[in-house]
Amino acid sequence: MDPNEAYSLIDADGQPRSKFTCALADDELKDCFRSMLAVRSFDDICMKLQRGGRIGFSIPNRGVEATQVGAAAALRDGDHIFPSYRDFGMALHKGVPPVEMFHNMFGNGRDAARGRQMPVHFSFVDPVHFFSISSPIGTHLPHAVGAAHAFKVRREPHVALASFGDGGTSSNGFHSGLNFAAVMKVPVVFLCQNNGWAISCPSSQQTGSESYAIKAKAYGMPGLKVDGNDLLAVHEVMSEALERARAGDGPTLIEAETYRMGGHSTSDDPSKYVPKDVLDKWEALDPVKRLRGYLEFRGLWTQEWEDELVASLVAEHAAAAKEAEAEAPPGLETIFSDVFESLPAHLRKQGEAVFDLARRKGDAAAGEGAFPL
């Protein structure tokens, strides 16, 4: 495969470019389509919650659903995901309950991270290892390499997937991650979601290279470029890379060419820098529309089925958001817990001082009872 040409199976309308055998069974295909709609529903609700001032922040995923869901669908049980902040479609597809995600969006007491992180910085261990997300870019690539090394020394047939954007390829972690992975020959797949933008900086300002995929050559691993809005192509290329990793043949870099149809985040106004004609071009390549077209071609889609799916997803997500919003915020003691496994004396002292002040100066939220750790 030419690392500068995107591999693609279906066209803009979802029709096969040429005859191919689909590796996904009918129910898997339909499940992938459902997950893409779920990403869109989750996205829309988060956007409304943010605009309504009920959550502080969100990261729109519109446009990149096929890459996320296609990649996640290729993973097997036991594989670990090292995500970036624009990857929650992978978590949804692997069965993370939306309500768990909304606990994070609201930063409430049931959030796995106890409200310590900004929204969209998820962390899950069940039903999938979706590694705790950090905001600095590219730091998680070497983590995936280390986790893959653990699989290798334990002789486990699992793979670590590191997912990042085109901006991430400029980071230290991209270089050290790919370099270590190739030298150590560990079972890891690097998925670069080239969505066109690093906040407001276009891909042309990230690299002088012909493509991102071709960078793999210098590291000594295969580099593949795939049409990131074609779920079937993403799934196929990912499956091959995962297979290679499981066989002990080392890492692969995949560049999925896609497009961020929304802003970088809810704090960003992309209309200031994204050219309208480019947006129109990518709108015509919408990944949901393309998979819908393919499902219809295969006789697996009806408008009625999709309408029901969307209605049930929106209802489920709205209920989940409502439940999460009603949850109490984390207790004040969670400022001090989980810094270390056990609470050291200086943190106990600082925590007690917070509660003591609350008692003396009157803070109903904090002043009840003693520092409980």
Next chain:
Amino acid sequence: MANLTLIQAVNDGLKAAMRDDPTTLVFGEDVGPKGGVFLATEGLTAEFGEERCFDTPLSEDGIIGAAIGMAANGLRPIAEIQFQDFIFPAFDQIVSEAAKLRYRSGGQYTAPMVIRTPYGGGIRGGLYHSQSGEAYFAHTPGLKVVIPSTPHDAKGLLIAAINDPDPVLFMEPKALYRSVKGEVPEGWYTVDLSTLRTVREGDDVTVFCYGAMVPVVERAAATAAESGIECNVVDLRTLMPLDEEGVLEAAKSTGRVVTVHEAPRFCGYGAEISAMIAENVIEYMEAPIRRVTGFDTPFPNTLEHHYLPDERRVLDAIEHVHSY
């Protein structure tokens, strides 16, 4: 008991930990067959194989990043950063990732790992083989910082650090690698983290120090004793989390305090000790607290022995607070 140098004790500690726990592994630059530039890892590849002791590419960011992934996925990595001066490319991985992983995931992911690194001056290493960066790291919530000063402690604290559930930066005073020798128990043992060591008892002046400054302070204290000033010398051993109560008790016991470190003065670790005493037990103080430190300059080469606190400067501070 064996009579070992500090570097031999580190090596002995690594072997004891690796024999005890098959999930431990050692890696870094030149740590494999060569055994490390100071020979701390000598013989490990031969005994434990290339899968458990291996060389990595020359990238501190990659070494620590990979260690975090291993630790989060069930291994016990012991990474070496060849000189503490080279740790800064990994600063992001240490500060933003290893130290925050437990907190930001509510304990779903943790990074039980040790970063071993030689620090400090006295070997004619110039700007980039001499620095003492402990204050950067002690300032980082979620990271433990340990500095031994004797062969016995080097081995026992290292094994304790390897067994610890949280990331530990284990800073080894390279000036002491071969200049101190001491009795070291055979096999596996630990010295508890966050405990102080009383090096010398005395009622007149308390001197807080750690790492390569401990023998310097011991010599100054011996000289002070000749003129009747008895020093209570305390080796802090673990800078984070510090045994604060122990520090305050030791400060109260004499009412006169000197802190000594080779790192620069401004925002140095001595400032924290000084502030802690001022906030909590200032009414016991008979004299202003004195800091003996490196200067607020980069670390010089030819004149390094003027930069490093020596017996003369420590003694001067002891005499000053004693006669105040």
